[in-house]
Amino acid sequence: MRLFLFAIGGTGSRVLKSLIMLSAAGVRPVDENGRPVPNVEIVPVIIDPHKSNEDLKRTEALLTAYRELRQRLYGNAVNADGFFATRFVTLREIMSEGSIQLNDTFIFNLGAVEREKFRDFIGYDTMNEANQALTSLLFADYQLENKMNIGFVGSPNIGSVALNEIKDSDEFKAFANVFNQGDRIFFISSIFGGTGAAGFPIMVKNIRQAKNLEINNRDVLRKAPIGGLTVLPYFNIEHNEDHRIDKADFIVKTQSALYYYKDTMTGANDSNLNAIFYVGDQEVSKPYTYDPGEHGQRNRAHLVEMVGALAPLKFAGMPLNRLSDPDGFPLQTSAFEFALDKDERDVNFLTLRATTRRLVYDPMVRFHLLFLYLRTGFRDQVGQGFTEDAPKIKSDFLNSQFYRTLTDEFMRAYVDWLVEMHDNNRSVSLFSLGETDMNRAINAVGTRKSLLGRKNVDNNVFKAEMNRLSRDARYSEHTVEYKLLDLFNRAAQRIINERYEAIN
Amino acid sequence: MKDKLVYLCIGIALTVLFFVFREDVYNAFYYASGFNDQLWNLGLYDIIAIITIIMAWGGAAVYYYAINSVRWDRWWHWLVVLAVITLVTPSICYAVNVHSFSEAGLEFQLEAASFEVGNLLITALMFIIASFSMRWWSSNCRHTPIPQ
Numbered sequence: 001m002r003l004f005l006f007a008i009g010g011t012g013s014r015v016l017k018s019l020i021m022l023s024a025a026g027v028r029p030v031d032e033n034g035r036p037v038p039n040v041e042i043v044p045v046i047i048d049p050h051k052s053n054e055d056l057k058r059t060e061a062l063l064t065a066y067r068e069l070r071q072r073l074y075g076n077a078v079n080a081d082g083f084f085a086t087r088f089v090t091l092r093e094i095m096s097e098g099s100i101q102l103n104d105t106f107i108f109n110l111g112a113v114e115r116e117k118f119r120d121f122i123g124y125d126t127m128n129e130a131n132q133a134l135t136s137l138l139f140a141d142y143q144l145e146n147k148m149n150i151g152f153v154g155s156p157n158i159g160s161v162a163l164n165e166i167k168d169s170d171e172f173k174a175f176a177n178v179f180n181q182g183d184r185i186f187f188i189s190s191i192f193g194g195t196g197a198a199g200f201p202i203m204v205k206n207i208r209q210a211k212n213l214e215i216n217n218r219d220v221l222r223k224a225p226i227g228g229l230t231v232l233p234y235f236n237i238e239h240n241e242d243h244r245i246d247k248a249d250f251i252v253k254t255q256s257a258l259y260y261y262k263d264t265m266t267g268a269n270d271s272n273l274n275a276i277f278y279v280g281d282q283e284v285s286k287p288y289t290y291d292p293g294e295h296g297q298r299n300r301a302h303l304v305e306m307v308g309a310l311a312p313l314k315f316a317g318m319p320l321n322r323l324s325d326p327d328g329f330p331l332q333t334s335a336f337e338f339a340l341d342k343d344e345r346d347v348n349f350l351t352l353r354a355t356t357r358r359l360v361y362d363p364m365v366r367f368h369l370l371f372l373y374l375r376t377g378f379r380d381q382v383g384q385g386f387t388e389d390a391p392k393i394k395s396d397f398l399n400s401q402f403y404r405t406l407t408d409e410f411m412r413a414y415v416d417w418l419v420e421m422h423d424n425n426r427s428v429s430l431f432s433l434g435e436t437d438m439n440r441a442i443n444a445v446g447t448r449k450s451l452l453g454r455k456n457v458d459n460n461v462f463k464a465e466m467n468r469l470s471r472d473a474r475y476s477e478h479t480v481e482y483k484l485l486d487l488f489n490r491a492a493q494r495i496i497n498e499r500y501e502a503i504n
Numbered sequence: 505m506k507d508k509l510v511y512l513c514i515g516i517a518l519t520v521l522f523f524v525f526r527e528d529v530y531n532a533f534y535y536a537s538g539f540n541d542q543l544w545n546l547g548l549y550d551i552i553a554i555i556t557i558i559m560a561w562g563g564a565a566v567y568y569y570a571i572n573s574v575r576w577d578r579w580w581h582w583l584v585v586l587a588v589i590t591l592v593t594p595s596i597c598y599a600v601n602v603h604s605f606s607e608a609g610l611e612f613q614l615e616a617a618s619f620e621v622g623n624l625l626i627t628a629l630m631f632i633i634a635s636f637s638m639r640w641w642s643s644n645c646r647h648t649p650i651p652q
Contacts, residue, residue, distance in 0.1 A: 383651075384574075384577060384578070384647070385574065385577060385644060385647060388647040388651040388652060389647075389652070392651075460574045460575060463574045463644075464573075464574045464643070464644055467574065467643045467644045468643040468644075471641070471643050471646065
């Protein structure tokens with residue numbers, strides 16, 4: 001199954017970033033029995049006219065690094081187990097040779113939307129006086145003057161006009177052509193901004209009305225299972241005299257949009273969505289710098305984004321009979337919310353509910369231990385023990401593209417992500433940041449008691465476990481990259497089970 | 505797996521050969537008429553060879569399967585064990601040697617010491633043979649002293 005994942009606007013990019021982190025750790029879609037869903041391939045498509053958005057750029061860089069690392073680990077295999085298990089592909093990668101030419105990128109090319117002022121885009125100057133008057137009633141002056149390469153600055157009324165062009169784009173046609181029976185579609189967007197709030201319903205409308213479009217797969221597409229994550233207000237922005245984006249408007253915008261969604265997508269008579277996931281937080285975040293877009297918009301990662309990233313995974317694991325009727329048409333929209341086990345400002349693994357914890361605890365801890373191991377232990381162990389088994393991990397591996405991308409690029413972004421979530425409000429304190437002692441690395445979870453104090457976890461414990469696993473396994477057919485990460489993944493699983501307190 | 509078993513079989517075969525030809529081997533390293541005759545008469549070749557084999561194979565087994573630690577997996581750790589075994593084994597053999605001779609009323613202390621210098625080399629060789637025969641199944645030290 002391919003999951004076409006449309007991440008719309010700044011929030012879309014940030015949630016996608018969290019999804020990449022979770023996927024790197026090995027969090028995967030699971031079915032209702034908790035078993036990983038096989039053959040899932042994610043096709044992320046970022047829709048945001050604000051190309052200089054720092055969050056978008058960070059997410060794109062991370063996706064590129066993820067793809068490179070995964071390719072080296074598993075090649076083109078769809079199914080994998082462990083770190084970087086889920087395959088992320090671009091539209092270009094999966095489309096067959098044809099008349100449509102796309103760049104090999106995760107970003108949707110919005111063409112003119114990204115280049116023009118809104119007034120030029122709608123041809124304001126060519127309108128007659130009556131239409132100009134009507135347009136002026138619908139759009140404020142600053143909205144008409146808005147150059148859309150910085151996004152729609154919290155104005156869904158601009159987005160709903162500008163993004164209507166998407167259905168005629170090459171990207172949309174390519175997507176429609178590669179969409180097959182059994183695939184699913186998921187949207188990530190915020191409801192209190194401009195791009196996401198407008199883009200989500202437009203995209204859903206265009207897909208459900210595919211029979212009117214000149215594309216292949218019309219029937220399959222219009223019956224496609226569609227899910228959406230609607231991110232409710234969760235962050236605060238610094239006060240500014242320029243009121244183009246104002247936190248006071250967030251709730252009003254949300255209410256209006258929810259009514260609109262109910263009428264067009266989720267209502268009893270208009271179930272165009274198969275499933276919708278709502279996530280937000282009334283706890284006030286640390287205020288973000290006021291930046292409608294001109295200065296790049298770089299917002300701190302937030303718990304809501306991490307939680308939101310679980311929504312597409314849940315959607316991918318839902319059985320089809322809970323989404324569609326036997327003819328393939330959507331059932332009444334299933335709505336989901338998220339709750340913490342405890343309403344606390346400092347969120348650790350014990351603050352999460354058991355179902356969430358079961359999904360993320362093991363993979364995230366394994367990945368964090370990998371991060372600590374690569375940072376503090378691996379370099380000194382090259383040339384010893386398991387590294388000497390075939391295929392040998394030699395010291396030049398430390399200078400390889402894979403290792404540098406993993407440690408310099410991906411792990412650095414991982415730390416930034418953790419630090420940003422930690423410094424936000426709520427504060428996500430899953431791990432003790434800056435702590436290199438593996439015994440104390442997981443907040444609220446210690447190592448098990450033993451006869452003499454507590455069980456120890458350090459680089460040598462990992463080395464011994466990987467030595468043992470490597471002795472009993474055969475990696476000679478695999479790459480050194482696969483060997484290292486697979487060994488560590490298996491060693492970490494055993495060490496977590498045997499040496500850390502059980503919380504699941 | 506096959507390769508590893510071949511190494512083990514070769515090691516065992518060399519050890520058996522050493523035991524079968526123990527007298528020739530020891531005489532090749534050190535020979536003093538009278539002393540070596542008495543070794544033969546008192547059956548000390550058997551005892552010394554058995555002690556040497558047990559110490560070398562036992563020492564290797566302790567290193568690879570009892571110590572078997574990631575903190576003791578470098579070549580110099582193995583060298584330390586080899587040094588200990590090659591010093592302790594001739595010492596034990598010397599003590600057994602001198603004790604047996606004195607019980608028989610014989611005085612060959614100087615010759616016994618020289619003989620054990622040769623035995624030192626044989627012990628070291630036997631420890632190396634034992635190491636390369638059994639190290640392959642050790643989880644942490646199978647690449648010591650030389651990577652596979």
